Amino acid sequence: MKPLMPLTTRGGKKNPDKSAARSRVDLKRTGLAVATIVILSVLLSIHMLPSKVTLKLGQISPEDIIAPRTARYKDTTETELRKAKAAAGVGKAYDVVPNAADQAIGALKTIFATVENVRGRSTGGPVTKRVDLVRQRLGSVIGGHVSDGTFVSLLSMDPAALRQVEDDSLQIVSAAMSREIHDDPADLRESRREVLAESERLLNDPRKAALVGEIAQDSLRPNRVFDPDRTVDQQEAAKDKVLPVYRLIMRGDTVIAKGEPVLQEHIEKFEALGLMNPKVDYWSVIWLTVLVMMAVLLVVGYLYRYYYDVYRDTRTLLLLAVLVVIGTLALRISGSLLGINLTPYQVGYLGILWVTAVGMLVAVLVNPQVSVLITALLSIVLSLMLNGELRFAASAFMTAVVGIYSVANIRDRSDLATSVGALAAAGVILVWVTGGLNNDPISLMQMGTVWVGLVVPIGAAALFYFGTVPLEKLFGLTTHISLLELANTNKPLLRKLVMEAPGTYTHSMAVGHLAETAAEAIGADSLMARVASYYHDIGKIRRPQFFIENQNVENVHDRMNPTLSALVITSHIKDGVDIAKEYRLPGVVIDAIMQHHGTSLVQYFYDQAAGEQDPCMALESQFRYGGPKPKTKEAAIVMLADSVEAASRAMPKPTRATIELVVNKVIADKLRDGQLDESDLSFKEVGTISEAFRRALMGTLHARIDYSEAENKRLAANGDSDSKLARDSGEDEADTEPGPTTTAS
Numbered sequence: 001m002k003p004l005m006p007l008t009t010r011g012g013k014k015n016p017d018k019s020a021a022r023s024r025v026d027l028k029r030t031g032l033a034v035a036t037i038v039i040l041s042v043l044l045s046i047h048m049l050p051s052k053v054t055l056k057l058g059q060i061s062p063e064d065i066i067a068p069r070t071a072r073y074k075d076t077t078e079t080e081l082r083k084a085k086a087a088a089g090v091g092k093a094y095d096v097v098p099n100a101a102d103q104a105i106g107a108l109k110t111i112f113a114t115v116e117n118v119r120g121r122s123t124g125g126p127v128t129k130r131v132d133l134v135r136q137r138l139g140s141v142i143g144g145h146v147s148d149g150t151f152v153s154l155l156s157m158d159p160a161a162l163r164q165v166e167d168d169s170l171q172i173v174s175a176a177m178s179r180e181i182h183d184d185p186a187d188l189r190e191s192r193r194e195v196l197a198e199s200e201r202l203l204n205d206p207r208k209a210a211l212v213g214e215i216a217q218d219s220l221r222p223n224r225v226f227d228p229d230r231t232v233d234q235q236e237a238a239k240d241k242v243l244p245v246y247r248l249i250m251r252g253d254t255v256i257a258k259g260e261p262v263l264q265e266h267i268e269k270f271e272a273l274g275l276m277n278p279k280v281d282y283w284s285v286i287w288l289t290v291l292v293m294m295a296v297l298l299v300v301g302y303l304y305r306y307y308y309d310v311y312r313d314t315r316t317l318l319l320l321a322v323l324v325v326i327g328t329l330a331l332r333i334s335g336s337l338l339g340i341n342l343t344p345y346q347v348g349y350l351g352i353l354w355v356t357a358v359g360m361l362v363a364v365l366v367n368p369q370v371s372v373l374i375t376a377l378l379s380i381v382l383s384l385m386l387n388g389e390l391r392f393a394a395s396a397f398m399t400a401v402v403g404i405y406s407v408a409n410i411r412d413r414s415d416l417a418t419s420v421g422a423l424a425a426a427g428v429i430l431v432w433v434t435g436g437l438n439n440d441p442i443s444l445m446q447m448g449t450v451w452v453g454l455v456v457p458i459g460a461a462a463l464f465y466f467g468t469v470p471l472e473k474l475f476g477l478t479t480h481i482s483l484l485e486l487a488n489t490n491k492p493l494l495r496k497l498v499m500e501a502p503g504t505y506t507h508s509m510a511v512g513h514l515a516e517t518a519a520e521a522i523g524a525d526s527l528m529a530r531v532a533s534y535y536h537d538i539g540k541i542r543r544p545q546f547f548i549e550n551q552n553v554e555n556v557h558d559r560m561n562p563t564l565s566a567l568v569i570t571s572h573i574k575d576g577v578d579i580a581k582e583y584r585l586p587g588v589v590i591d592a593i594m595q596h597h598g599t600s601l602v603q604y605f606y607d608q609a610a611g612e613q614d615p616c617m618a619l620e621s622q623f624r625y626g627g628p629k630p631k632t633k634e635a636a637i638v639m640l641a642d643s644v645e646a647a648s649r650a651m652p653k654p655t656r657a658t659i660e661l662v663v664n665k666v667i668a669d670k671l672r673d674g675q676l677d678e679s680d681l682s683f684k685e686v687g688t689i690s691e692a693f694r695r696a697l698m699g700t701l702h703a704r705i706d707y708s709e710a711e712n713k714r715l716a717a718n719g720d721s722d723s724k725l726a727r728d729s730g731e732d733e734a735d736t737e738p739g740p741t742t743t744a745s
Helices: 018-023 027-048 076-090 100-121 127-138 148-156 159-177 185-202 206-219 228-241 264-273 282-306 308-312 314-337 344-365 368-385 390-407 413-437 442-475 480-486 492-500 502-522 526-535 562-582 587-595 603-612 617-622 633-648 656-672 683-700 709-718 720-736
Strands: 071-074 094-096 224-226 246-249 254-256
Touching: 027 282, 027 314, 027 368, 071 264, 076 228, 076 264, 100 127, 100 148, 100 159, 100 206, 127 148, 148 206, 159 185, 159 206, 185 206, 246 264, 254 264, 282 308, 282 368, 308 314, 314 344, 314 368, 314 442, 344 368, 344 390, 344 413, 344 442, 368 390, 390 413, 390 442, 413 442, 442 480, 480 526, 492 502, 492 526, 502 526, 502 633, 502 683, 526 587, 526 633, 562 587, 562 603, 587 633, 603 617, 633 656, 633 683, 656 683
Parallel strands: none
Antiparallel strands: 071 246, 094 224
């Protein structure tokens, strides 16, 4: 089945000047493209000028302030905290003290040299005086941590023991000074404890170990001195290595709630969102306009290359532009302009609804393949509005494709309900798939299920159904939605037909069945063929008694001359057009009414007139319909179905052979008369139509195999059955709806 396309753009003759038309610049199309680019750029740039916020640090917010867009801001408080931790982790920087070890060893030797000197000069007297003399000679710098008891022990030792204590002390001090000793009191105390512990480990005599440890402790000196400048430099370097902490505030999030005091974090959010000093980012607007221009030119090039019929129809291009602008405006309104406090997820689901609805409308009003491209671009727009959130863009595109597929060839009202179910199923699957990929909580996916299972499909279907009718009328299009309404046999015009011309109504329903079957067989628009068949003979309402299907007693043509009869018969075309316009039927149906007889000859009355006078072209022209010939495949199918149905009812004994003969004869006559020349039907399609008619008539007429079928085929081969069949069916067909059962050669 061929996908549904606007009936006004299908089946027309090829434009012989197509190449020349393509080479010319069309100001209307150019202006439309420029206007579309400007409007879309403005709609997409509105969010770049947010409202100004004048709140200061510490003030109370008088209202809820909602983020108009998604933005990233620097969390200064957290960043400074991390920098402080990094600086604290650096520690102090120390410089090496030159000759610190030599100074410590020199102090140690000075103590022992002074003790030996005092002991050698003062061998008598109180020991306390000798201790005082030692301290006097050492001064306040050296020996300050050595106790009087230690000096007494040293002064009372024999020389060998004193030298041994000195050697042990030198060993311990040298080892201690090889390690870092900072000029920090705590570090120096720790080093002295280590020296004492080392002396106790090396020496077995506790008394001697205490002497050595005390003297070594006094000799220790810091060999590392604190450098404040280098410490500050290292801390600053550590701070510089800390990366700034950025937070993301989503569009629709509450920046600050009503009654909440303004903190530094709120100020940072305001600045990131541009609320403190709003201004237009002209470069962003320029690049956005360039992006919109590329998208519009892409669509124009695509239509020019692959769908030139759409491209050359300015009205269809205008409709396409209007739908795109409506879709973009709807996305913008649902996203921010109304100021409704929606979460980003709710905005995303509303975006899916609008993209799907616009895709379905474009599929029905313009073209399904073009609709796929438009929905892809609108999905990108949705992603831009959500600051690159691809999950909703992907879901919108795939949901819209399901909607396009479900309505592209809508045939009856149940198909719309089916499309709602398909949208709901696709949406629910996508919610759980994308939710699983993003590790969404179950509650969030359940909320999404409600949106895509109810709100999106029902809303999109409602927008599609109620949006199609006004757009059809505004742009003069006809879609299956309006055709479905016309196919309702309870429509006032069809009710009038069944009341005033019941035979014609029955004939029209039968023609509709044949036409729909044939259209399906060749991939034409079967619904259009069926609806056109229902209304093709509404002109007979004006004078129903002049058509044999509505006559019960006598044929009024028996009392009229052939010329007047032909005039009355052919007038039902003009009457039908007038009635169709009165009831505001679509243009494609009116065209089918005008074309379903083409310029055929009213054969029966022409033969009567030709028997009374010499036949000539002037006479023949008086008995032909005014045309035009069928311009579309659907109109041609209606013509063939009309003639075949009328001829088939004249068969007294329908069999497989007679049905096939009638169908082939009617179609052959139309071909010879040139009635199908402007319809774009191929010979292969005509053969398919003939076979479809044969199968349909065998089912409706309950054709049965006759034992004389072989004999009939033999006569048909000799031409006898054809002549008999023409005589049997020709007059009745002429009375029903005269046409060329045989054409004048």
